Amino acid sequence: MKNKNGLLIILLVMISILSLTMAVSAQTVSISSDTTVSTQKSIWPPSHYIGTLQSYLDDLQRLPGIIDEAICVVDDTGYQEKMALLQNRIEGIPALMKEMELKVPSTVNLRIIHTTILKNKICGIGKISTGYADLAREKLDAVIRNAGLYNE
Numbered sequence: 001m002k003n004k005n006g007l008l009i010i011l012l013v014m015i016s017i018l019s020l021t022m023a024v025s026a027q028t029v030s031i032s033s034d035t036t037v038s039t040q041k042s043i044w045p046p047s048h049y050i051g052t053l054q055s056y057l058d059d060l061q062r063l064p065g066i067i068d069e070a071i072c073v074v075d076d077t078g079y080q081e082k083m084a085l086l087q088n089r090i091e092g093i094p095a096l097m098k099e100m101e102l103k104v105p106s107t108v109n110l111r112i113i114h115t116t117i118l119k120n121k122i123c124g125i126g127k128i129s130t131g132y133a134d135l136a137r138e139k140l141d142a143v144i145r146n147a148g149l150y151n152e
Helices: 002-025 046-072 076-099 111-119 125-146
Strands: 029-031 037-039
Touching: 046 076, 046 111, 046 125, 076 111, 076 125, 111 125
Parallel strands: none
Antiparallel strands: 029 037
C-alpha cells in the first residue's frame, strides 16, 4: 500500500511539474534595451487546461480526508507529503484559472482548507476542511460552467 501511495505522489508531482513547465513555456518574454518586460497571452485556449484544473479540484476535495487519516494513525510522513500536495493545489488552482483568463471569486478562500488542518492537527479535522473544499469547488465549478468550459 505504501508503494502505491509513493508511486501516486511521484506521479502527481511529475504532473504538477509538467503543468508548470507547459504554463511557463506558453509565455514568451522579451526584454528590450531599456529592460522593460512584456509578456504575451498564452498560446493555449482555456479548454487546454480544463483537465488539469478538474484534477486539482478533485485533489482539493479528497486530500483533507487522506490527511485526516494520516493524523489519526500518526503517520507524520504521509501527513507532510499530503499537506505539501494540498498546498501545491491551493497555489496551482488560481494560477491555472488566471492562465485560462478566469477570475477566482473573492468569496473563495482556498487557504482556509490548509490552515484549518494546520492549526487543528487532530483526528477528525478532515471533515471540516473537506467542507471548505466542497464549498470552494461549488463556487469554482460555477465560474468554469459560466465560461462554457465544462463537458457535463
